Amino acid sequence: xxxxxxxxxxxxxxxxxxxxxxxxxxxxxxxxxxxxxxxxxxxxxxxxxxxxxxxxxxxxxxxxxxxxxxxxxxxxxxxxxxxxxxxxxxxxxxxxxxxxxxxxxxxxxxxxxxx
Amino acid sequence: xxxxxxxxxxxxxxxxxxxxxxxxxxxxxxxxxxxxxxxxxxxxxxxxxxxxxxxxxxxxxxxxxxxxxxxxxxxxxxxxxxxxxxxxxxxxxxxxxxxxxxxxxxxxxxxxxxxxxxxxxxxxxxxxxxxxxxxxxxxxxxxxxxxxxxxxxxxxxxxx
Numbered sequence: 001x002x003x004x005x006x007x008x009x010x011x012x013x014x015x016x017x018x019x020x021x022x023x024x025x026x027x028x029x030x031x032x033x034x035x036x037x038x039x040x041x042x043x044x045x046x047x048x049x050x051x052x053x054x055x056x057x058x059x060x061x062x063x064x065x066x067x068x069x070x071x072x073x074x075x076x077x078x079x080x081x082x083x084x085x086x087x088x089x090x091x092x093x094x095x096x097x098x099x100x101x102x103x104x105x106x107x108x109x110x111x112x113x114x115x
Numbered sequence: 116x117x118x119x120x121x122x123x124x125x126x127x128x129x130x131x132x133x134x135x136x137x138x139x140x141x142x143x144x145x146x147x148x149x150x151x152x153x154x155x156x157x158x159x160x161x162x163x164x165x166x167x168x169x170x171x172x173x174x175x176x177x178x179x180x181x182x183x184x185x186x187x188x189x190x191x192x193x194x195x196x197x198x199x200x201x202x203x204x205x206x207x208x209x210x211x212x213x214x215x216x217x218x219x220x221x222x223x224x225x226x227x228x229x230x231x232x233x234x235x236x237x238x239x240x241x242x243x244x245x246x247x248x249x250x251x252x253x254x255x256x257x258x259x260x261x262x263x264x265x266x267x268x269x270x271x272x273x274x275x
Contacts, residue, residue, distance in 0.1 A: 001120040003155040007128045012155045042169050047177070056177060059154075061169045067272050068264055075154060075173065091180035095153030 002097050004070070012073045016093055019102035020112035021053070021081030028102060029058050029078055036062060054080045057092050083115060120252060121151060121214075127248050128158065134240045135160040135217075142233040143225035145204070149241070150175050150216045157215065166220075175208060175218050198227065209234050212242040214249065 003012045017025040026046065033044045042061035049055045058078040065072060079089040093099075103113045123131075135147045139161040146161040148168060154176035159168050182194045197208040207219040207230050217237060219230055251257055 001153070003151050003153070003157070004120070004122045005128060005157075006123060007125045014153055014155075043167055045170055045173065056181070059170065059173045061173075065272050067268050072272065087184050088181070091184055092177075094180065095151075 001095055008071075009069055010071045010073060011067070012075065013097040014075050014077065014095055015098045015100060016096045017076065017078040017100045017102055018089075018093075019081060020104055020109060020115065021083075023081060023102045023104040023109070023113075025078040025081060025102045026054055026058050028100070029060050029076055032062070032076070033060055040064070053082070054078055055085075056080065056088050121248060122252055123157065123248065124251070127244055127251075130244045131158050131241065132160065134237050134244070138217075138219065138233055138237045141236075142219060142221065142230045144219045144221040144230065146218075146220040148172065148218050149211075150218060152176055152179065152210075152214060152216060161220075171218070175216055179208065179210060179216050207231070207234060209238055211238050212245045214245055215241070217241060 002014070004010070005012075017028055019025050026048075029044065033041060040063045045059040046052075046054065047056040047058070057080075058076075060076040062074045062076060063071060064074055077092050079085075079092045131149055135149060135158055138144065138147045144161060146159065146163055146166060148159040148163075148171070149157040150172040151157055154173040156168055156172035178197065182197060186193050193210060193213070195210040197206075199206040199208075204220055204222050205227065207221070207227070209217045209219075211217050217234060219234060221230055
């Protein structure tokens with residue numbers, strides 16, 4: 001759930017990118033990172049394997065702007081897509097405010113999207 | 116059931132900050148910070164100048180989540196305390212009240228024993244404060260901080 005700090009006037013939200021393996025969740029985050037004003041973003045962290053598959057999560061903090069005097073901060077996470085990383089995927093989904101489902105548009109991956 | 120949304124009002128924030136400020140001094144630590152289990156930084160004290168506290172908060176929460184997963188596999192309730200020993204710096208991580216994480220970064224100016232002793236007292240104080248915070252969050256008469264935010268406000272936020 002979101003965390004609200006009245007003293008620093010901040011609302012922090014957690015968004016998780018979810019979807020099958022190799023569908024482009026990390027690529028989505030990298031695209032946002034590359035297109036965002038440097039003042040509005042923090043460091044992007046990737047906990048990945050040697051072959052650059054997400055092992056635990058990718059993390060990107062973003063500042064979107066103000067709403068009713070509150071700064072809004074979004075923490076974007078991705079989960080590892082492979083089915084056998086089920087346990088770590090569930091851990092990252094804890095306390096989530098929104099989920100972005102990234103589907104693979106290839107016909108051959110239709111089953112993977114459902115799974 | 117999902118855990119209630121955490122809202123930190125000025126009074127409780129000042130209390131948390133006072134506990135962490137004191138822990139930095141009493142334990143002779145470099146940095147102390149309190150993180151929500153979802154990875155949101157709540158407060159930081161000490162020499163935070165060159166530290167990426169947002170990333171540290173997220174990774175500390177990920178660490179607690181992963182060891183929580185190990186605990187489940189071993190049919191343990193939780194590993195509430197963790198210690199990482201480095202060459203120059205060490206990290207002591209303590210789960211407080213099952214809801215937040217107290218992280219202490221320290222070097223050779225102090226000892227693990229002193230840090231553990233001081234963390235124990237801070238843990239008790241923070242437990243009381245966060246029990247109050249969560250009781251307020253569950254109070255049905257407490258106004259929602261989102262009550263005044265309209266759909267137009269949200270549209271305006273993303274239209275910039």
